[in-house]
Amino acid sequence: MFKIWGFLCLCGISISWGHVTFSPSFKQLQMIEESMNSSYDPCEDFYHYACGYWQSKYATADYNEMMGLLEHQINEELKKLLDKEDDLLDESESALGKLKLYYESCMMKENEFLLNYFDYVKPAADLQWPLLQVLEEYESEDWEWPAEGFDIYKLLGILQSYDFNNVLIKIGFHRLWNGTLQIHFEVPQANEAVEATVEGIANAMIFLKFPQELAHKYAEEFMESQDFWKDSYQSYEKESEPENKEYLSYEGLAMQHPELHKLLEAMLPGKLTPEDMVFISNKDYYQFLKDYLASTMASQNVTKILNYLQMKFLDFLYQDAINDCVKEVQDKMDMALSYMYFKEKSKIKEENYNAEILKIVAKIYTNLLQLLYENHSKLESSLVDKLKEKIFHLKLNIGNLPEKVSESKIDEFYDNVKDLLENNYFKNHLILLRHRFFKRLLNYQKQTHSLSHFTSTGYDEDVNMVVLPFGYLQEPLYHQDYDDIFIWSLLGYLIGHEFSHSLDQTGLKHDAQGMETTMYQDILESKQFLETMDCLEAQHEGSNVAERFADTIGIRLAFRAYVNDNRSHLQPRFTYIPWNQLFFLNTAQFYCGSNDEDAVTLHQIVKNSEDFAQAFQCPLGSSLNPEKRCRLF
Template sequence: MWILYSLLVSIVASATVPRDSNPNAKLLDFVRGYILEEADPCDDYPQYACGKYPTRHAEDPFSEITQMLDHQLNQKFVQVMGELEKSSEAPGFNGSSLEAKVLRFYLNCRDAPETTRKLQRYLSLVPPDEDLSWPQFRLAGRPWPKEKFNWMETLGRLHRYGLSNVLISTIVTQNLENSREFIVDIGMPTFTGENDHIKGFVETFATLLSLGVQRYSIFPLMRKMRKLENSIQKLTEENDDDEEELQFMALSRLETLTRLEWRKFYEIIVGHPVSQRTKVQVKNLRYFRALKRLIDATDKELLANYIMTRFIIHLTGNSMEDSDPIECIKDVRRSMSLATNFIHKYRFFSPETLQRYTHETETLFDHLRRRLLKLIDHNRLRLTAQQRRTVSNKVKAISINIGNVPKTPDLRAFAEKYFESLEMPAVDKDYIREHLNLLAFKTRKSIEQLNSRAPTVDEYFYTSDPDTVMSSGPYYIIRENQVIMPFGIFQEPLFVPESHNVFKYSLMGFVLAHELTHAIDGDGIFFNIQGNADLSATEIFESPRFQEEMECMNRNKTEYINERLADITGLHLAYGTYFSNETGSPFQISPREFNHMSQEKIFFLSLAQFFCGDGPATMFLEHDDDKLRLAQMLSGFSPFDRAFGCRRPSPDACRLW
């Protein structure tokens, strides 16, 4: 009788629990809300699983799940800035604190007069040389003094504000042969990114007009600049030699080989005199010899205008051109990521909550890693025993960084010391001045690495790519062999710690497995545990089985083969870990709780949420679009076909590991 009574009580209690308080029911409602029943999951699974996404989010300012997480996070930060603003007006507010500096930049973005946002102000504050203005600011009736213009010195000056991919690619990076040492890497520019080339006609015309270029001269100037850029791009294509080895050479040697003034260029970048014996890491010497010939034959005023235009494209691409609070929060997060991550950690998480989230994430990661090690041990690629050990040791050494902050017991002291040299005046508001100030600060921090050892795994945090650091999406750092999980990812619906493991492994588990795979993809395989280039990995990469599987995954051609590899392997890891009962959670789903839907269907529907969206194809940087990614990773995956009863003549699934 007591057993029967207890059972009845539990059934009634379960039936009366509101769905909002039941995380599993809530997640299932979220998943089912996107399903378009009229679509056939076997013919077009992205449409079936995500077909209702556009109508459900038609009015929302985001177009996929990580953007939704970012938007939720940005709204929280706006509230925090409001609280800090009130606190700043009270006696006792510490005006030199980290929070005060963050608040000042936010208020500069939100409240600075529109006059401080005019593009001409950038050029007035950053001329091409100390005693030379940009061509459009010449005195009326006088020619621009071309003889004073030195393009390499101008590029060196502009590098102080992060311009590093015009005519020359110049970055501070880890030595390819010694990851504990930083070096200046010099190479050809790339033209693949959104801000790596002259924009379209309308946008370029508007930009030049706003910069003070005379309307009558804009059209011929645009034609000449585009022709110059095409010539530069052609040089990069003609001199891109994959067989040419990266070289380490003294500046004096580089000057002799290219007849360019590298030492002066280098000194402007680092801000102090250097020896001719100072070494750089360089490739594509033929390009620089050809570039010199092209530059010598180019009108200096045209060259100055081209560099100026690319500088403005760089600046506008690294800022939010809007004073809306949400846009200003994005600006703060991209410009002061360590500071905002510090605020996030202590404002949005209690110590207990963060400890729990960290434990959940590390447990997921550890189970997925074990599964990957088993796959490596099964040896589908027929590696030698030594090769298997090399790959397995790399996987075992991968670390995970929660929040993109260093693992220090006193994060405040660390962050305040990091931003100690950043001056942020409170007397007035000038957006462009402070934007340049922050860009210069970030460049100085990068240059400082040349005179210091590389951080340890526990000291490391990532700042290099502003778009990456302000995103809630995770990413893998190849030289550190580290997966970074931003704090923003720990939000519903992607992360619900109280939910069942089928949700955790299909979504957060897949995301972690995807990043884990990058350690041994077609790029990661070439770096060892220490983050140094390992040429012995060439034998693995060039082995017949490795190449065969890479070609299999590229049957439908993609420019992003490593991302496809990570998707396919990530799916195998997440699915295999959960359904092989390697999760450490033996309890089963109640069919009644999930409307009698099978665990397999729940897994695949939950997985699809990471790929649901309605954004344009242009928003996917360095990845195929989400619909194609989801379709490709499920192609030939027999557990999916079984779950949905598909009888499609799909090819065999491709697998590397």
């Protein structure tokens, strides 16, 4: 009897009355073994060695890599929650009630009625958009657009308040620790992801019920405007000389640039103070814009620019909306959705569950400090001390919820989201865009959660915080009963990766509280730091150096943590695969996607790990055991 029990434990099988079930560790081992293609040499092509059969075994129409699998699984759970919570429709003033209303309106959305957005956003009170007036009066021989009461700067401000940016005007915001808001007027960038065409614009207008003749006429007009503004942006895109920049208070803006003051008043009514600061990065561009808009208004040729703004705004709204309604509510009301999941899933509220995660975090933190102490690159001790101080204040948020979360806190966060309607997605979408815009202006560093939306693990440099979404606390990435080797080689690696971002080129432009700083400039300009970044770039030109930097540190941290935590029992009892090989095989599962970049990423991770080379006994000079590795810490 005892021998049988020992054999079953060795194989990773757990026993319960009446049936036999596979343990989480056994299932994870099965995924690893079924993914492997041992005909490849791991020292030359570890991706195909570790992931050769992953696509045929595990990819589906819904996902083709682990991140997609995790997202699919969590979204299926969220959909079930959203579909069953019908009683929330009676709680329209609560955050969860608003969440349910938005979800239901999304489910009823019909794209052919996109023009309904303009029932709520008009050029001025009781003033119709010229394009819609043309559509209404198409049969009329002559019509005139009444421009009385119209102010284009007020309109630009209103459009900006829906997070519509980088068209004629580009505005950035930065909140200082003392509450002062810095507003940056910059030159827009001509960076269209997909170039529009006359045919494409015309077809979109025909879909929206414009007659074919009108559709082609206004599509051509749109393309003329698009080319004009693209050329205008590019002619002013060079870095301005100091004399072409301007710094003034919000109060001073009213005197020097009343048109921009009017724009900000329309965008943020009653939310600005005289002490808030305004920076104009290129006075010449904003003078050109002022002159152009003045001449356009004087010539009564304002309809062309309004048509352009309306079509760009509609395209922005269409691109912002996500057809998958679970993903759409995640994007607009992520805190409320996370709280709904948190409230439903009692397991993630258990103290011992959180304690397990925090234990991993504490050991990653300890090992990162140890790496800094060892100072592999021989940085000056004063620089290392600065880095330790940054790491000391690094925070982790599980689920990206506020500290000491409660339903009342969630309700308060969505307090300004009012008048949502179950059957009016277009109105609701606009309301939530404004909410997203205004929340971005909060005093960011005083939040106990990130104001950014994370679907995967991430680092927010503005609050010096790592975010671990609930969706990542599930198989095959994590299970509370996994053997330590599986916990450290995936979740431990990912947490170590995100911790390391606090020390990359972007992270070191922010202090321990997340404020922008130059205090780490001497580190960023140090020979050791620059050589490491150049080394990573040289290994694969065009790769995301910040990501590879975090990868190389993250894998070292996780491997060390596993070894330090399991010195007496490194080899799991449920497999004959050597423990150090199993570690990297499990990490590889995260990169078994069909994209070529997955192979590049995985290979750059392991070629910079001496632990990998030792695990697979890779000859020096082989593809994944180069004579020179990239390493800062």
